[in-house]
Amino acid sequence: MTVTRLRLASVMPLLVLAGLCVAISIAEPRFLSIDNLIRIAAASAAPLVLALGATFVILMGSIDLSVEGSMAFASAILAACVANANGAGLDLGLAALPLVIAAAALFGALIGVIHTYLRVPSFMASLGMGFVGLGIATIMLGGERVGIVDESIRALALTRILNLPISIYVATFMLALAWVIQNHTRIGRRMLALGGAEQLVVASGVNVRHVRILVFAIAGAFFGVGAVLASARLGASSALVGSGQLFTAISAVVVGGTALTGGSGGVLATLLGVLIVMVLNNGMVILGLPTFVQQGVLGIMIIIAVLLNQPIRGLAVAK
């Protein structure tokens, strides 16, 4: 009985996604047009990369609420490192990207340090640091939206290869990278083990603090990449570049089937979660549903997803 429910729960997101696509395309066939699918993919690029970062932290049983602040911070660093509308700063072009990602990773690592060495719960440490990131971005940008005029950065959203915006390739690469980190690296296994049974990890002599800090740093790097994609799409850097992304990222992770208690789920589940949320967003506009209905549907989806995950969660606790 438990086993059947477990299997059902893990394929559920895929069924939900397929069901949504079928239902929407019956009501409006243009939903399945190539152009629209590309639009959904382009809109999903930044949220996917952000949700992947959040997935790692959730897998190890912590939570990272700094998504919006980390993005603001990375976005401000990006604006300072490339050609921008205020005319100051460095003009590094694509060479700015490693800098931005490194800065975002350091920011994440700092959250990890506060969480582990100062023993602040992860939701508080990341929430606090998120506000710090927002503050830094506000100061750096003077409260303005600073336009990004660097062609190579804008190209991420505007240039197409084989009719697909470059941002989609970047997101796909980050997905592959996340999959490799999760399944084929030591840190990936330890991260999952931490979420499943922390005591066992401690007993086997692993330095849990270092694992946690490294995972927060990896998540930070992913938020950095997400911030670059979001800024490229908006054509501007702003302290508000990430507004609403925390909710999208966490709900995508949960809808995909990764348990908030940690230890189960993964990056492919998150891909499904992001696609479900973005297909819903796109589909509901295409169907012409009023805004308040859309928000209601999204809220109900999240609750259903959490309910569907419950057998897994029960198992984890029973262990």
Next chain:
Amino acid sequence: MFIRNFMERSMIDRRRFLIGSALGAGTVAVSAGIWPARAAGTYLLASSIRSLSNAFHAAWNKGAEAFASSVGEGYSALVTEGNSEKGIADIKALLAKAGDKAILGVDPNDSPDARPIVEAVSAAKSHVVTVWNKPSDLHPWDFGDNYVAHFSFNGIPAGEQTAKSLFDTFGGEGGIVALGGIASNTPAIERKAGLMKAIEATGGKVKLLDFQDADWDSTKATNIVGAWITRFGSDIKGIWAANDSMAVGALEALRAEGLAGKVLVTGIDGTKDAVQAIRNKEMAATVDWDPIWIGGIALSLGYQAATGKFVPSKEPQEHREFYGTGVMITQSDVEDYWKTHVEATPAIDWNDLWGRVTGQIKYS
């Protein structure tokens, strides 16, 4: 160092305003949410605003700062971060410190907040001016001289005028889509009402294909416009947005499809990137509320009432509850606007308290 150089440019680059020296003193304090009062004079001036992260309130803060330094008084910015409780608590803390010497310019986070704020200020015998939000049955004249004034901007003509200039871009016949703000906000309701009025006036020639609330947010606007392009394709002749953030988001969705400049967009608020988009012929119009004036004049009203330059209770009602003036910017006058308002800094006469009054606020 380049980061410092970049930050200075961001501050200086702000539309129409130069405060060179504020950077050093301000940077550390912003993140704490409250700016320490500088150069204490007799009074303590303060603005209570949502955040310093959006262009509108950042400019508001600059104007307030400029007024405070023009009269040599201390100034602090209280930031609500969208939290009503925090907004009210910070004001009470300020009153506890300043007593009857506080002068406040407040953008209440939500309409009901105005009442406890005004009551606390009156009890302390300080002076307050509210902007944008207040309950319709709360009036300055019910509080003697301490609730100096309330002013707002009428969103109906703004929504109507930008809609009309949008219709002109496609010959006044065809379909449009529209992006609204947070549905319960008064400006969102008024601006939408203006749009509807303009559509009605075309007698069916302009059709509203769909209206969605994008909650003032760029990213949401981009995604919604993407889905609209799928749904309506070339039936979309123009996009109306209730503010500039959403207009710029819509513009980026059009750009990704190679439609920027072909389908025009309008916004409201007059942010710099929107004005630039009008210069690029990608947006048709926006309306400038002049947040620098708002921030400064709110404090000037309170300060002049506190120092006895005028007695609020002796002023007519249209000087105590009034609409300010919005300036529409279109493609035909954007170059002049750019020269006078972006490249140069128009001087604002803080003593001209009523110069921009366009009538008493009407509550339906």
